[in-house]
Amino acid sequence: MNELKNPVIDAILKRRSIRAYSGKPVDKSTIKELLIAGMYAPSARNQQPWHFIIIDERQLLDRIRAIHPYASMLKAAEFAILVCGDEDLELSKGYWSVDCAASTQNILLAAHALGLGAVWLGVYPRKERQKEIREIFDFPSHIHPFSLISVGYPAESKSVPDRFKEDRIRWNKW
Numbered sequence: 316m317n318e319l320k321n322p323v324i325d326a327i328l329k330r331r332s333i334r335a336y337s338g339k340p341v342d343k344s345t346i347k348e349l350l351i352a353g354m355y356a357p358s359a360r361n362q363q364p365w366h367f368i369i370i371d372e373r374q375l376l377d378r379i380r381a382i383h384p385y386a387s388m389l390k391a392a393e394f395a396i397l398v399c400g401d402e403d404l405e406l407s408k409g410y411w412s413v414d415c416a417a418s419t420q421n422i423l424l425a426a427h428a429l430g431l432g433a434v435w436l437g438v439y440p441r442k443e444r445q446k447e448i449r450e451i452f453d454f455p456s457h458i459h460p461f462s463l464i465s466v467g468y469p470a471e472s473k474s475v476p477d478r479f480k481e482d483r484i485r486w487n488k489w
Contacts, residue, residue, distance in 0.1 A: 326424055326427050326428055327424065328475060329427065329475055330423060330424055330427040331427075331472075331473040331475075332433075332434040332435070332473075333431075333432025333433060333434055333467075333469045333471060333473070334387075334388035334432075334434050334465070334471070335388070335391065335432070335469065335470040335471040336388070336391045336392055336393060336432060336467030336468060336469065336470050337467065337468045337469065337470040338391065338393075338467070338468075338470075339393075339467075339468040340393060341393045341394065341431065341466065341467065341468065345429055345431070346369060346394070348425060348429060349396065349422050349425050349426060349429070349431075349466070350367055350369075350396075350422075351425075352421045352422055352424070352425035353365070353367060353396075353398065353418040353419070353421050353422040353425075354418070355421060356414070356417035356418040356420070356421040357414075357417050358410070358414035358417065358418075359405070359406070359407040359410035359413065359414055360406045360407050362404050362405055362406050362407070362414070363404065363414070364400055364401045364402070364404035364405050364410075364411045364414055364415075365398060365399065365400060365401065365404075365411075365414060365415050365418050365461075366398075366399045366400075366401055366458065367396055367397065367398060367399070368396070368397040368399065368452060369394055369395075369396060370394060370395045370396070370397060371393070371394040375451070376389045376390075376392065376394075376395060377389070377390075378451055379395070379448070379451065379463065382444070382447040382448075382451075383436060383438075383444060383447075383463070385436055385437075386436055386463070386465070388434060388465050389465055391467065391470075392465040392466060392467045393466060393467040393468070394466055394467075395436075395463050395464060395465050395466065396422060396463070396464040396466065397438075397448070397452070397460060397462075397463050397464075398415050398418055398419050398422070398460075398461045398462045398463075398464065399415070399454070399458050399459060399460050399461060400412060400414070400415045400439075400458070400459045400461050401457060401458055401459075402457040402458075402459070403457045411459065411461075412439055412440070412459075412461060415439075415461035415462065416461070416462075419435055419461070419462045419464060422464055423435060423464065426464075426466055430468065430469075431466055431467065431468060431469070432466070432467055432468065432469030432470075432471070433464050433465060433466045434464070434465050435462055435463075435464055436462065436463040436464070436465060437462060438460045438461055438462055438463055439459060439460065439461045439462065444460075445459065445460050448460040448463075
């Protein structure tokens with residue numbers, strides 16, 4: 316794919332789910348940049364109903380790997396970010412999950428822009444995953460685990476697939 320004129324669109328198209336990491340440490344200022352990006356996501360009525368848990372203790376990453384069926388990459392990840400929704404911060408009930416999805420996507424795009432590799436591991440809406448994550452972190456009842464983002468410097472690169480599908484576009488009616 317040729318370089319696009321717009322760096323934001325270029326990042327959106329080139330960001331891939333990276334599951335192999337080099338082992339190079341990620342400094343705390345870079346982690347903070349990821350969190351800032353996550354906190355600047357749009358949210359319903361600008362309530363920002365999210366919390367983030369940085370998980371860099373190997374024992375915790377291993378516990379999550381043991382309960383999440385798609386978390387094998389955590390073995391080599393430098394850290395993970397658990398994005399959580401807070402029902403008590405919602406003015407528009409039921410939107411915390413949409414808001415956390417926007418925050419997760421911002422973090423993924425920021426990771427790509429910073430030269431990191433990352434992958435979104437679904438927690439919500441899987442009840443069994445939510446329950447197990449909730450138990451590991453001892454959440455209060457109004458906090459809900461939404462997504463887990465595995466992060467590290469990439470040890471793999473992926474090509475950009477062609478995902479543009481003209482037949483999925485409608486103008487003004489179905």
